[in-house]
Amino acid sequence: KEKGESVSNETCLSVAGGPVAVPTTEQRYKTYMAPGSSSEKKTDDGHASKENFIHLCNPHLEKMKEDILYHFALGTGTHDFPTLFGDVKFVCVGGSPSRMKAFIAYIAEELGLGSPGCDYPNICAGTDRYAMYKVGPVLSVSHGMGIPSISIMLHELIKLLYHAKCSDITIIRIGTSGGIGLEPGSVVITRQSVDATFKPQLEQVVLGKTVIRSTNLDEQLAKELMQCSKEIGQFNTVIGNTMCTLDFYEGQGRLDGAICLYDEEEKLQYLKNAYESGVRNIEMESSVFAAMCNLSGVKAAVVCVTLLNRLEGDQITSSHDVLVEYQQRPQKLVGYFIKKSLGKV
Amino acid sequence: KEKGESVSNETCLSVAGGPVAVPTTEQRYKTYMAPGSSSEKKTDDGHASKENFIHLCNPHLEKMKEDILYHFALGTGTHDFPTLFGDVKFVCVGGSPSRMKAFIAYIAEELGLGSPGCDYPNICAGTDRYAMYKVGPVLSVSHGMGIPSISIMLHELIKLLYHAKCSDITIIRIGTSGGIGLEPGSVVITRQSVDATFKPQLEQVVLGKTVIRSTNLDEQLAKELMQCSKEIGQFNTVIGNTMCTLDFYEGQGRLDGAICLYDEEEKLQYLKNAYESGVRNIEMESSVFAAMCNLSGVKAAVVCVTLLNRLEGDQITSSHDVLVEYQQRPQKLVGYFIKKSLGKV
Numbered sequence: 001k002e003k004g005e006s007v008s009n010e011t012c013l014s015v016a017g018g019p020v021a022v023p024t025t026e027q028r029y030k031t032y033m034a035p036g037s038s039s040e041k042k043t044d045d046g047h048a049s050k051e052n053f054i055h056l057c058n059p060h061l062e063k064m065k066e067d068i069l070y071h072f073a074l075g076t077g078t079h080d081f082p083t084l085f086g087d088v089k090f091v092c093v094g095g096s097p098s099r100m101k102a103f104i105a106y107i108a109e110e111l112g113l114g115s116p117g118c119d120y121p122n123i124c125a126g127t128d129r130y131a132m133y134k135v136g137p138v139l140s141v142s143h144g145m146g147i148p149s150i151s152i153m154l155h156e157l158i159k160l161l162y163h164a165k166c167s168d169i170t171i172i173r174i175g176t177s178g179g180i181g182l183e184p185g186s187v188v189i190t191r192q193s194v195d196a197t198f199k200p201q202l203e204q205v206v207l208g209k210t211v212i213r214s215t216n217l218d219e220q221l222a223k224e225l226m227q228c229s230k231e232i233g234q235f236n237t238v239i240g241n242t243m244c245t246l247d248f249y250e251g252q253g254r255l256d257g258a259i260c261l262y263d264e265e266e267k268l269q270y271l272k273n274a275y276e277s278g279v280r281n282i283e284m285e286s287s288v289f290a291a292m293c294n295l296s297g298v299k300a301a302v303v304c305v306t307l308l309n310r311l312e313g314d315q316i317t318s319s320h321d322v323l324v325e326y327q328q329r330p331q332k333l334v335g336y337f338i339k340k341s342l343g344k345v
Numbered sequence: 346k347e348k349g350e351s352v353s354n355e356t357c358l359s360v361a362g363g364p365v366a367v368p369t370t371e372q373r374y375k376t377y378m379a380p381g382s383s384s385e386k387k388t389d390d391g392h393a394s395k396e397n398f399i400h401l402c403n404p405h406l407e408k409m410k411e412d413i414l415y416h417f418a419l420g421t422g423t424h425d426f427p428t429l430f431g432d433v434k435f436v437c438v439g440g441s442p443s444r445m446k447a448f449i450a451y452i453a454e455e456l457g458l459g460s461p462g463c464d465y466p467n468i469c470a471g472t473d474r475y476a477m478y479k480v481g482p483v484l485s486v487s488h489g490m491g492i493p494s495i496s497i498m499l500h501e502l503i504k505l506l507y508h509a510k511c512s513d514i515t516i517i518r519i520g521t522s523g524g525i526g527l528e529p530g531s532v533v534i535t536r537q538s539v540d541a542t543f544k545p546q547l548e549q550v551v552l553g554k555t556v557i558r559s560t561n562l563d564e565q566l567a568k569e570l571m572q573c574s575k576e577i578g579q580f581n582t583v584i585g586n587t588m589c590t591l592d593f594y595e596g597q598g599r600l601d602g603a604i605c606l607y608d609e610e611e612k613l614q615y616l617k618n619a620y621e622s623g624v625r626n627i628e629m630e631s632s633v634f635a636a637m638c639n640l641s642g643v644k645a646a647v648v649c650v651t652l653l654n655r656l657e658g659d660q661i662t663s664s665h666d667v668l669v670e671y672q673q674r675p676q677k678l679v680g681y682f683i684k685k686s687l688g689k690v
Contacts, residue, residue: 056603058600145497152592208615246496257500267552
């Protein structure tokens with residue numbers, strides 16, 4: 001295996017945001033709900049903003065007559081993507097299908113676009129791989145657990161947004177995680193997603209060769225989300241690094257898996273090293289999420305609640321009701337952010 | 346990152362089958378349905394067989410008062426595992442929850458343990474991470490997509506079987522895959538699970554260090570399954586190597602993902618190299634499945650149908666009905682194997 005051999009033509013990285021001053025999400029979207037949009041928009045604040053389309057890092061797709069998004073059970077030959085999804089501006093993704101269904105009902109009510117008790121159909125009803133819901137400019141999609149599962153979903157989601165000719169997309173992962181040195185229930189907005197050796201990178205194997213990709217996330221978006229949390233003022237929120245692992249048990253230093261060949265001292269030393277390097281929580285999807293959004297030129301953020309403090313244990317022992325309330329916190333924060341971005345706060 | 350540094354005390358590997366001649370699955374299980382089992386059983390053929398319990402490679406678990414299997418929504422403090430699961434002998438796992446539900450209905454009918462149209466409750470109804478169904482000695486569990494997702498499930502499944510004091514477990518993954526050089530619809534029984542560089546190993550990161558684990562599967566079980574396929578005689582089945590990747594698009598050399606920075610020639614060369622090394626299909630779970638079953642001393646096999654021939658394309662274009670029939674083939678094969686093992690053929 002050729003370690004560190006990087007694919008030389010990954011020029012797509014250059015599209016992931018430039019050094020120029022960009023308008024805030026609020027400035028960008030405030031007028032979204034108003035009719036009559038053009039490709040050169042002026043916001044309330046007089047900022048001229050050029051629409052930012054999805055950057056597809058794949059020249060082969062243009063040559064395809066039809067594109068079947070197999071794991072969504074959707075295809076360009078059978079579905080009119082611009083009509084179905086063209087108005088999407090915010091995409092929220094999370095592991096659990098039922099949580100993403102709950103989110104769409106929540107955001108619909110928050111934006112005044114739904115009625116209580118209204119049922120939202122699963123757009124991916126033709127498969128049980130992922131679930132997808134939509135209301136107004138918000139798409140909510142489940143991604144299962146782990147890097148491979150979210151990566152399949154993101155490949156097809158990015159193509160969906162591209163085929164639908166969407167622009168100015170903000171995509172946020174709302175999830176659960178294990179915290180390090182934080183009171184359970186705290187929310188972490190990810191500064192950088194780091195790997196199990198605390199490096200802000202993702203190793204992928206492409207045609208048998210290892211490729212290293214950057215896992216940076218949008219700094220301004222993280223700050224805007226932090227500001228939203230301050231305005232809500234209901235739970236502890238921090239900006240910190242998020243460690244993304246390939247395994248929940250051994251990969252995160254747990255002592256309670258079916259396999260564990262290290263002792264408690266080694267585990268705690270590892271978690272303390274993680275904390276010292278800036279890691280505040282651990283989950284299993286953020287690195288490939290950041291890497292793929294980077295390559296596709298999409299603004300992205302990761303907002304996860306911590307279900308426990310890993311310095312104090314491995315098992316999630318809080319009551320069902322407490323966990324349910326914790327899991328609503330990222331939804332609440334991102335819901336508020338979307339409302340504010342649309343000028344509805 | 347210390348590459349190739351192996352955790353030195355992985356002695357559990359020694360439990361994964363010995364060089365001694367073992368009875369076939371049929372010899373072992375034939376009398377299972379008969380009452381009065383003892384820990385030193387005699388089969389019809391006069392083989393004395395010692396019960397083979399789950400080998401738990403984790404000394405910490407013994408010290409825990411309660412074990413919560415969070416992603417199953419089950420716990421030793423709230424559920425009586427020996428009563429609920431003590432009679433399990435066969436565990437079938439697969440990615441899709443609806444497919445695993447269909448399998449339990451199918452096997453129930455095959456074993457004469459259910460009635461047509463009977464509904465089987467989801468044992469993991471308290472969560473939407475995984476689905477689990479049981480009928481008689483057969484447990485059917487979904488695992489989602491990718492190594493991390495199946496690994497969480499397997500940690501909790503192995504602990505479940507251990508807590509339930511199960512013995513003589515055979516666990517089979519029934520799944521879908523992309524074939525190489527095979528007619529679509531062919532079934533591949535995995536000889537060895539190999540990584541994206543065609544090596545029969547799994548790299549895992551434990552406490553930040555890379556550990557290499559063996560991904561061998563039970564040879565005798567693979568042969569028995571092959572014999573079953575011959576007896577059924579309804580579809581093409583081969584024994585071959587299975588490549589296990591972390592990504593469906595770039596990781597498998599597809600040209601139709603959101604990101605693709607290589608050309609068709611490079612892709613085909615990679616797939617041809619895979620074929621020459623013995624790879625006949627590609628999926629995303631077999632390596633960690635083999636590694637964890639090895640470490641836990643559980644007989645394991647992987648039986649996947651191929652939905653397309655990757656030398657001829659990347660998109661799964663067969664009609665829904667054809668794909669449904671393909672997906673039933675591993676179920677049919679494993680269903681027949683279980684029936685035969687229980688002396689019911």
